[in-house]
Amino acid sequence: xxxxxxxxxxxxxxxxxxxxxxxxxxxxxxxxxxxxxxxxxxxxxxxxxxxxxxxxxxxxxxxxxxxxxxxxxxxxxxxxxxxxxxxxxxxxxxxxxxxxxxxxxxxxxxxxxxxxxxxxxxxxxxxxxxxxxxxxxxxxxxxxxxxxxxxxxxxxxxxxxxxxxxxxxxxxxxxxxxxxxxxxxxxxxxxxxxxxxxxxxxxxxxxxxxxxxxxxxxxxxxxxxxxx
Amino acid sequence: xxxxxxxxxxxxxxxxxxxxxxxxxxxxxxxxxxxxxxxxxxxxxxxxxxxxxxxxxxxxxxxxxxxxxxxxxxx
Numbered sequence: 001x002x003x004x005x006x007x008x009x010x011x012x013x014x015x016x017x018x019x020x021x022x023x024x025x026x027x028x029x030x031x032x033x034x035x036x037x038x039x040x041x042x043x044x045x046x047x048x049x050x051x052x053x054x055x056x057x058x059x060x061x062x063x064x065x066x067x068x069x070x071x072x073x074x075x076x077x078x079x080x081x082x083x084x085x086x087x088x089x090x091x092x093x094x095x096x097x098x099x100x101x102x103x104x105x106x107x108x109x110x111x112x113x114x115x116x117x118x119x120x121x122x123x124x125x126x127x128x129x130x131x132x133x134x135x136x137x138x139x140x141x142x143x144x145x146x147x148x149x150x151x152x153x154x155x156x157x158x159x160x161x162x163x164x165x166x167x168x169x170x171x172x173x174x175x176x177x178x179x180x181x182x183x184x185x186x187x188x189x190x191x192x193x194x195x196x197x198x199x200x201x202x203x204x205x206x207x208x209x210x211x212x213x214x215x216x217x218x219x220x221x222x223x224x225x226x227x228x
Numbered sequence: 229x230x231x232x233x234x235x236x237x238x239x240x241x242x243x244x245x246x247x248x249x250x251x252x253x254x255x256x257x258x259x260x261x262x263x264x265x266x267x268x269x270x271x272x273x274x275x276x277x278x279x280x281x282x283x284x285x286x287x288x289x290x291x292x293x294x295x296x297x298x299x300x301x302x303x
Contacts, residue, residue: 038235124303145299152237154300167281168273169299180302215236215297222247224236227279
């Protein structure tokens with residue numbers, strides 16, 4: 001690890017070791033969905049020092065995204081979310097390579113899943129989450145799940161071969177009601193937990209969220225770990 | 229028979245925070261309890277009885293603890 005990298009991430013050290021910083025630099029993380037959760041996840045992974053990010057979302061920014069999506073600004077409206085995120089990360093520092101894929105993840109499977117370490121689920125609908133979980137199962141990849149609505153969120157980790165997504169949503173492929181209300185504070189919290197869990201997966205650290213999940217209620221401030 | 233109900237996330241709105249004990253007829257099911265609370269079964273994601281995943285049409289027993297979580301899918 002060069003001195004530039006040491007300076008860049010010097011304030012990570014003490015929380016993580018130099019060896020773990022190196023693991024991050026060598027790691028590839030796939031982020032599916034670059035809206036609310038995805039924006040914060042990408043930002044935090046780059047600031048941690050993840051070496052490569054594959055980011056995927058077919059959408060462009062619209063005005064209604066601004067209340068909760070980090071990269072939704074007056075000046076980015078109409079632009080692809082992946083392109084805006086990639087530009088931001090390149091401005092941050094030169095240590096995170098970003099591959100932006102402005103398409104549906106089902107249409108970029110080879111790029112997204114063949115050569116990655118962890119997949120982060122930042123999608124906004126249940127049907128796609130089922131499809132993503134199935135793809136992760138096929139590629140034997142761990143999946144860091146997060147979902148939000150209003151003041152409420154859930155987060156968990158499906159290890160390779162696990163069934164967390166099916167357990168959370170059942171087997172039926174039903175579409176959730178469109179465009180639920182979501183607050184920025186809920187999004188940022190759930191995304192941050194997803195990033196912590198992603199780092200721990202890369203480090204080979206255990207977690208109570210492995211093949212497990214938690215339900216978070218920010219209105220009543222309850223954090224419930226669900227024993228499965 | 230008495231069942232303890234735990235609601236999570238937006239299912240608590242306008243109902244009760246966390247846990248409440250209610251009386252139901254013998255042989256009641258999670259689905260019947262959920263309906264009695266005015267919750268649309270299509271909104272239900274996870275049902276647990278005594279900390280284990282349970283079928284909505286399983287038979288509840290005296291003193292069971294029923295936990296009901298909504299489907300949350302936004303991102």
